[in-house]
Amino acid sequence: MDKFLKKAFVAAAIKFPSALFGMFCIFSVLVILDLTVPAAAAALMSFFEPALLFIQRWLPLFYVPSLVVLPLAVKDIPAASGLKICLIIAGGWLASLTVAGYAAIAVRKLVKTEMIDPEPMAKPSPFSSLEIWSWSVIFIASFVAALFYPTALGTQARTCLPFLLASTVLGYMVGSGLPSQVKKAFHPIICCTISAELGAFAYGYFSRSGLNPVLGHYLTKVGSNPGAGDVLMGFLGSVILSFAFSMFKQRKLVKRHAAEIFTSVILSSVFSLYSTALAGRLIGLESDLTISILPRCITVALALSIVSLFEGANSSLTAAVVVVTGLIGANFVQAMLDKLNLRDPIARGIATASSAHGLGTAALSAKEPEALPFCAIAYALTGIFGSLICSVPAVRQSLLAIVG
Structure with a gap:
């Protein structure tokens, strides 16, 4: 297929x-x-x-x-610019994780949806x-x-x-x-x-x-x-x-919590794009490099199509930044979710995929398979909403204005 x-x-x-x-x-x-x-x-x-x-x-x-192959993608980036990019990636990942996770919980409280236990998922040997x-x-x-x-x-x-x-x-x-x-x-x-x-x-x-x-x-x-x-x-x-089969296993939870899934993903997508543009401007990162790292929380295939809408973007840097974001998420997401007191699989899954796309999804679901369906949905929707937002000319112009 x-x-x-x-x-x-x-x-x-x-x-x-x-x-x-x-x-x-x-x-x-x-x-x-x-x-x-x-x-x-x-x-x-x-x-x-x-x-x-x-x-x-x-x-x-x-x-x-x-x-x-990451070393091949970043070998031509100046050290000072590379350090600024790393600061934006690390800080941006944590901020996006927090926004998505707490947004999911806030919407749940607003619509007064009670959390029920997910369907048990088999763990591999x-x-x-x-x-x-x-x-x-x-x-x-x-x-x-x-x-x-x-x-x-x-x-x-x-x-x-x-x-x-x-x-x-x-x-x-x-x-x-x-x-x-x-x-x-x-x-x-x-x-x-x-x-x-x-x-x-x-x-x-x-x-x-x-x-x-x-x-x-x-x-x-x-x-x-x-x-x-x-x-x-x-x-x-x-x-x-x-991922569709994992989503189907948890279909009751997916339907029950649709409001928080969609709302938190949309908020996280908008926040990720604009906060990255603003952070790049504030710390003095070159405008072409800032544009290249805008879709840092979106899966590589869609991130590359998004930066192609902007002139002067470096697609190799885009791919590298997406990978590094996923790497940070894969390594630290579980510990950070615990520290932020995000305990249920819905908030954990949405926060992970919205901030660290496929690598974060793979890392969390390997340890917490019940979070995979919500990772999968957020993983897909983050890319879809990010692409839709950036396809609007007014949004692109506003991002360019912030970048400078």
């Missing part, structure tokens, strides 16, 4: 991410079946359950490739020592083979693919097995990224090719010459489609 939708959207010249559209389509089909033929909806859910558990088990891994040893053997064997036969599979990207993929997977497995207290400050996504970077660095050192060329082989974005990152990101569309 993911492949079909991608081809259809390309043929129709539609820039909106096809997977988000597909997610809402699957959710609608399940709801209609549940109303007309409940047994068919139950059978469909039962059929896809093993695949959903597989995706849930590996979910953060599919968002890692952009983090691994932990990784076994056999799996870790198996991937370790794959890494060592493929690394040695790549060193001695650098074009054995036709291109260097294909030759590097097995050991770079194995190093990424190994890092995620090891990170997932760390004690819970350690994971609060050192998320498996960080461990996974570092592991992949170390694998690339080791190959670059022993082959004397350097780190950057190897990272270039990690994510080529060329279908005929894929790297390890391309393989992992190839799952992303299917992952987003699968």
Whole structure:
């Protein structure tokens, strides 16, 4: 379905991410079946359950490739400007998280909707020592083979693919097995990224090719010459489609709390855009760089389409900023939600996805699967509302006026 939708959207010249559209389509089909033929909806859910558990088990891994190649995206940014951007990203993430979370609770109190317990969600099994040893053997064997036969599979990207993929997977497995207290400050996504970077660095050192060329082989974005990152990101569309099943499981809560979901997402989207523009102006960040980081809380595909509406924007910087925002969210979101006393899965899910999009969604839902449906909805709606807001000429002009 993911492949079909991608081809259809390309043929129709539609820039909106096809997977988000597909997610809402699957959710609608399940709801209609549940109303007309409940047994068919139950059978469909039962059929896809093993695949959903597989995706849930590996979910953060599919968002890692952009983090691994981050050094290539930011290498040309001046240090002073980079520091200002980091300040805006960190402060903006915390502000957006707070606004979305408390807005959800405030609207709930306003409409007087009582919170009910979510449907229990199955948790995937932990990784076994056999799996870790198996991937370790794959890494060592493929690394040695790549060193001695650098074009054995036709291109260097294909030759590097097995050991770079194995190093990424190994890092995620090891990170997932760390004690819970350690994971609060050192998320498996960080461990996974570092592991992949170390694998690339080791190959670059022993082959004397350097780190950057190897990272270039990690994510080529060329279908005929894929790297390890391309393989992992190839799952992303299917992952987003699968969110529909989690949303359907919590359909009663979704319907019951629609007011706070929509209101908090809209408020958070508007706040994120204008607060970023204002912060850039106040700390003296160059206007072209400020424009490039405006959609920091929106998923990469839509963020790139938003900055294309502004002249002089740096799309590479946009992608890098979105990834770093997600990284901060993935690493600190659970601890920060606890400190802000946001306890229920609805507020936690909305706040996470509204401030840290896919990476934050993957990180939180790996530990709190009951929050995934609300992450998924906020993840999609934040991108949709952000795109709609920025497509209005008056809004773009007001943002440019603030940026200066």
